[in-house]
Amino acid sequence: MIQDPRVDEEQGATARRQRAAIAAVQVLGLAVWFSVSAVVPALREDWGISTAGGVWLTGATQLGFVVGAVASAALNLADRFPAHRLLAAGAAAAAMCTVGFALLVDGMGAAIPVRFLTGVCLAGVYPVGMKLMVSWAPSSNRGLALGVLIGALTLGSITPQLIGGVGDLPWPTVLLIASGLGVLGALVAVLVVRPGPHLPTAQTLRPRYAVTMFTERGPLLTNLGYFGHMWELYALWVWVPVFLASSPAAAFLPGSIGLVVFVTMGVCGAIGCLLGGWGADRFGRPRAAATALVVSGTCCVLSPLAFGAGALLLVPFCAVWGASVIADSGVFSTSLSETADPRFIGTALTAQTALGFALTVVSIQVVPMIADGIGWRYAFLVLAPGPALGALAMRALDASVPLRADAELVDRPEEPKLKESRQRNLASARRRVMPHRRQRPSMDDRECPRMPR
Numbered sequence: 001m002i003q004d005p006r007v008d009e010e011q012g013a014t015a016r017r018q019r020a021a022i023a024a025v026q027v028l029g030l031a032v033w034f035s036v037s038a039v040v041p042a043l044r045e046d047w048g049i050s051t052a053g054g055v056w057l058t059g060a061t062q063l064g065f066v067v068g069a070v071a072s073a074a075l076n077l078a079d080r081f082p083a084h085r086l087l088a089a090g091a092a093a094a095a096m097c098t099v100g101f102a103l104l105v106d107g108m109g110a111a112i113p114v115r116f117l118t119g120v121c122l123a124g125v126y127p128v129g130m131k132l133m134v135s136w137a138p139s140s141n142r143g144l145a146l147g148v149l150i151g152a153l154t155l156g157s158i159t160p161q162l163i164g165g166v167g168d169l170p171w172p173t174v175l176l177i178a179s180g181l182g183v184l185g186a187l188v189a190v191l192v193v194r195p196g197p198h199l200p201t202a203q204t205l206r207p208r209y210a211v212t213m214f215t216e217r218g219p220l221l222t223n224l225g226y227f228g229h230m231w232e233l234y235a236l237w238v239w240v241p242v243f244l245a246s247s248p249a250a251a252f253l254p255g256s257i258g259l260v261v262f263v264t265m266g267v268c269g270a271i272g273c274l275l276g277g278w279g280a281d282r283f284g285r286p287r288a289a290a291t292a293l294v295v296s297g298t299c300c301v302l303s304p305l306a307f308g309a310g311a312l313l314l315v316p317f318c319a320v321w322g323a324s325v326i327a328d329s330g331v332f333s334t335s336l337s338e339t340a341d342p343r344f345i346g347t348a349l350t351a352q353t354a355l356g357f358a359l360t361v362v363s364i365q366v367v368p369m370i371a372d373g374i375g376w377r378y379a380f381l382v383l384a385p386g387p388a389l390g391a392l393a394m395r396a397l398d399a400s401v402p403l404r405a406d407a408e409l410v411d412r413p414e415e416p417k418l419k420e421s422r423q424r425n426l427a428s429a430r431r432r433v434m435p436h437r438r439q440r441p442s443m444d445d446r447e448c449p450r451m452p453r
Contacts, residue, residue: 028185064119090124095182147277165258218339228390272323297387
């Protein structure tokens, strides 16, 4: 049966509108994630909190996200309730928590629990948004679709820096503006967003697989790459404003530090996500991730030199770093879904996310400890081992483990030359994985001997 081209065009337009709406919800709903981190300098003046206290305001949110993600997966919330309504509820609840922080909280005793609860609520925004984005993206361009989603997450997470950077606003005002964006995101989710035709079926959760998957080469290498990526990412996002403020070029930056951070980490990061998603679809998940890790790891190593350079070098350096540090983020989830046991992908992705975000709590605390000892010029060197380990893991994955998505290329409607090229690459990868296996003759090339009775 021949499909009407007008129907295909209409379906494609609907998918594009839905992907745009889901991305918009991520930008708006995640504006509260680092809203308190953006106003920590003001909180130090008003509350007299220490550097460690400021760190825990972010760490509590990260831990809350881990708990929320694990609980959501354990209860199968995204399968029991409509995903778009769960997305709206998470965005609205996180926004209300931030409103409460701005209007009612007056010290660390209440601040830490409120930020923890905010993180729990945000677990209904990012993972659920990823599921909805996948539902509107066929496998042939899923890498780019997830790149768009991670780009939206990046813009949303860095938005408080823009809000605080456009004027000298009181810190409660910054939080209330971020909360208003979150409420708007919830409205878009409930009124516009709907699940797509590629909505993943409910996955079986098997808690034991969260451990046993590390005995399988593919998931092990993918997770090592992801952990190296996460070691660097959130520590950079949290502390790059202090890094810039401490540099000799701070007085010569174009605009406020918040504005520079928004452009270099937010805007350039979103562009990096698009490039990373395109590269993952075009050249393969491991190669795209390894390239981004090498670039961001090099930036870690060169950060002491950039610290002492002028603004004309420091700002482009941060732009490259901001683009590369997030470019591979969406690749790891896709790669794990293509290497893990398909029966337990839900468990694998939950474990990957929970362990990765738990690791960020450590790296976020380590960076200021290093800075207190040897200064902010050298503080980011401690992040370099993360992308180095990640790049090695992804290179090993590229060399030894063909992804399930590549094996399914024979069923995709692709251009003949591209399809033939990818099939050759798959065959080459399989030979590297199984060098001990010889090509057996087909049944057409040999007689089938009668088995003795």
